Amino acid sequence: MTILKGLNYAAMPVMRSATPEQHRRNKLVNALSEQKAMAEAERDGRVYSVTRRRWVSNDTGEKTLVDVPKRLKRWWLNDANGNCLLTLRYGNKVVEIEKGKAAIVVGKSDKLLATIDTLISAVKAGELDPHLTQMGTGRIIKKRGR
Secondary structure, eight states: OHHHHOOOOOOOOOOOOHHHHHHHHHHHHHHHHHHHHHHHHHHTTTTOOOEEEEEOTTSOOOOEEEEEEOOOOOSOOOOTTTTTEEEEETTTTEEOOOOOBEEEEESSSHHHHHHHHHHHHHHTTTTHHHHHHHHTTTSOOOOOOO
C-alpha cells in the first residue's frame, strides 16, 4: 500500500452532456465545415475526400477494419446566370430559412466561403435553432416491443 499512498486523489467532476439544441448545432457546424473544406479544395483544384473506418467481412468471413471513402454531396451549384446557389441541409433534408425558398443566393463563386462562414456563425449563435428543432419533429420514434 505504500505505492498507492504516494498518489494524489481528487473527486471526479460530473460530465454534462450537450443539450439537444447544442447537439443539433454541432452536427450542422461539422457538416458546414466539411462543405467549406470541399469548396476550398475545389477552388484550389484539389480533390477533397474523407475516409471512414469500417468493419468489413472478407471472403473467409473474418472481419477486418478498412478505410472506405465517405460519400459527399455538394450543397451548392451554379445556375444558368453564373450565380452560385447554396442549400443548407440537416441530415438528408433541405432547411428552408424562408418559406418556399430553399436556396441562398451567394452570387459569384468566390463569395461561397464567406457565406459558409456566415452560416457557421449564425448556427453557433443559435439563430437557426427553430428551424433545426422543426426538422427533428417530423419523424416518429417507435418503442421496441418486448
